[in-house]
Amino acid sequence: MNINHNIQFNDDKKLIHFLNIQNLSAQQILEILELADTVKSKSLDGKTVASLFFEPSTRTKTTFELAAKRLGVDFINIDIANSSTSKGESIVDMIKTLEAMQCNMFVVRHSTSGIPHYIAEQVGNKISVINAGDGAHAHPTQAMLDMYTIKKYKTNFKDLNVAIVGDILHSRVAKSLITSLNILRVKNINIVGPKNLMPENIDELNVIYSDKLEEGIDQADVIIMLRLQKERMREALISTDDYYKEFGLTKNKIKSAKKDVIVMHPGPINRGIEIDSDVADGPNSVILDQVSAGISIRMAIMSLILKNKS
């Protein structure tokens, strides 16, 4: 699917959909991070948001639902498994129907890359679309909450050494993170993991690759661990034991990083596989800050694009 990246802006270059990080400027990102601190609850009273999770999720879905409710919107969970889409209705017919019910926003997760963009192309000019994760393509609200969390602990993006560890190839989180960190011009982006779980276009990403954890996180200010997907490990012919031995973040290995390094993880954590409990619950972990940031950032994004739409 050819993904159109310009659709998320209106003629005044204002954000009206939130589909990916690409094409955002550093200033636009920073403005959203600031908005997350000031967005008012109940400020979207009278609006309607529909959540369309074609792929299951607890964390992201619950965070969007809470963010929406705190903004005072009428929130509708579409039960996809029992919906008419499962009886053969097309996605377009489904969203046209929801649009006719005067929904103002769709929050879309789908296992196929590009579906949120496709939906954004189909909706009329009164509806905004948020990408809550599409295939291996992007997870832009996750990247934004991660930037918010980094900004909370580090004074300046430009001086940072950031390491991202795990299956970069299949991770939409990793892709949105690399894009964000490049836009914010961090000093070094290190990616770490087994060679066969790295993307082919690695040279175009402005990252430094290492297949050794301690090398990749050397002098790191920020370490972002990715969730290991067991199916992917089997495909890559790596056992979880071997993965843990080589790439699992432990109290001992973390010593290569800076003393005040922050450790992040999008959750849910596989304790003892990609990360040790000592680290996940230790003084460097900001994993629960990320969860809290998820609420504020999503309130900010919903608020911003709905304001720009109207």
Next chain:
Amino acid sequence: MNINHNIQFNDDKKLIHFLNIQNLSAQQILEILELADTVKSKSLDGKTVASLFFEPSTRTKTTFELAAKRLGVDFINIDIANSSTSKGESIVDMIKTLEAMQCNMFVVRHSTSGIPHYIAEQVGNKISVINAGDGAHAHPTQAMLDMYTIKKYKTNFKDLNVAIVGDILHSRVAKSLITSLNILRVKNINIVGPKNLMPENIDELNVIYSDKLEEGIDQADVIIMLRLQKERMREALISTDDYYKEFGLTKNKIKSAKKDVIVMHPGPINRGIEIDSDVADGPNSVILDQVSAGISIRMAIMSLILKNKS
């Protein structure tokens, strides 16, 4: 089941349940259509509405949920599949329990005709019941939103030629439509479809039957296509291909109707079976207007009967 049609009025002849169209006067119908334009949001703050969908549905259920939320009520979805009814509790015990929780209204869909009436007979005098579709009996809120949509486009019900196309025999939508259109005294009601999908009491319905699409929609002001149910086609020994050839509404066939004919469909659409995409998305289609009308009409009906109850 012997269905009592008078239960929906109180001693002052005011509507307190919305169970079917039968026994409503033309004036009562028209008043509800008008109320749909003026009903205020948040006007039922503090009331509680419980949704009891014993039969799955996305469109109708979502529309009721949105209508209720816009009226400001506390809305509760009863998860029938996991409810105590599925463990042997009777429907009466279930509704008595919900009534004791101070619910003010039940929205009921059931695959058996008459269940909403039965529930209305059981509830105390503080609860209103809305029929959201029962068996092959009635779907009165669908008929009301269809009348609202017709009124939006046509000046006068009395001069209209209306055609209803499809499986009239099994369609609760068709039955409620025929009743409504007769009460509003439209000039002609044409019903079109295979002979073995027509009701036996066709002579009592004040309709004109045709087994040819172009004849049935000749000079039509309004064409209402019904959703084809594949199981029913098999029972009637008609293939979907043959059905489409004879009764599918195409750009070409629609030429028999008036130029400003409106085309309606309760949704979800089977594109290329009962209706072509050219027509469904074409200039005569008001299918998405019907969806929007569904919100306003249901807000109006909920508001009206709750007001009359108290």
Next chain:
Amino acid sequence: MNINHNIQFNDDKKLIHFLNIQNLSAQQILEILELADTVKSKSLDGKTVASLFFEPSTRTKTTFELAAKRLGVDFINIDIANSSTSKGESIVDMIKTLEAMQCNMFVVRHSTSGIPHYIAEQVGNKISVINAGDGAHAHPTQAMLDMYTIKKYKTNFKDLNVAIVGDILHSRVAKSLITSLNILRVKNINIVGPKNLMPENIDELNVIYSDKLEEGIDQADVIIMLRLQKERMREALISTDDYYKEFGLTKNKIKSAKKDVIVMHPGPINRGIEIDSDVADGPNSVILDQVSAGISIRMAIMSLILKNKS
């Protein structure tokens, strides 16, 4: 699991979790019963309550949801079956995540005794936990709504003969009831049922056991019937027919009790097994009062512990 009963109080001896009845004083119980009459709707606006039902339930879950909505909180139903807990995430990680989303209260039902206590031990000092039923251990909000119902009909707890009939051994409801009634110093607590469905520590419970229904309910002011679980009957080698014959409450048997006896049941009822319809729907039944009481009592408890927390 060793269940810590003191965790529900803060340093000022105020209730901050509602986990069981044990350790409450008679005065504390009576104050909650009074609060149930005066608790204001929308008084918890801006708070967030998450419902974690690891064991299915309609009645209790719906009542909590309605109570929460009437208090004006943002209410979130966590879909446990599809949650990351089902994918191996620990309960602790799940609640830490919800806590980071700024939830203020968890309502927890679990088939294992002690889980709500365990969760209360893990949460930070901004979160309250309510036990909505854990294993065979306790169901304290049910006991409270039953006390509320008794108080509505009877002037004085101290003079009452109360009978509890059924499978005491496996019933968390029975356990919380016996604790409550003892704290309120009712005159006699009679427990009735097959010997092999009685707890081993019967001598420590301050109750009188009878294996004959008419003896156990003799001169009773209050009869509380428990729901018969068919699996338990099979384990106890009793057929439902035999059970009904010996312990089913009928119009005839109820004559042993006082004329103004009230008959209670936590629901859903097995009509014709543990109770006859004549009795369940008869003049002595207050079963639907119990349902109504469930809303007020849960509003009171949520309101109280959230106020004490902050």
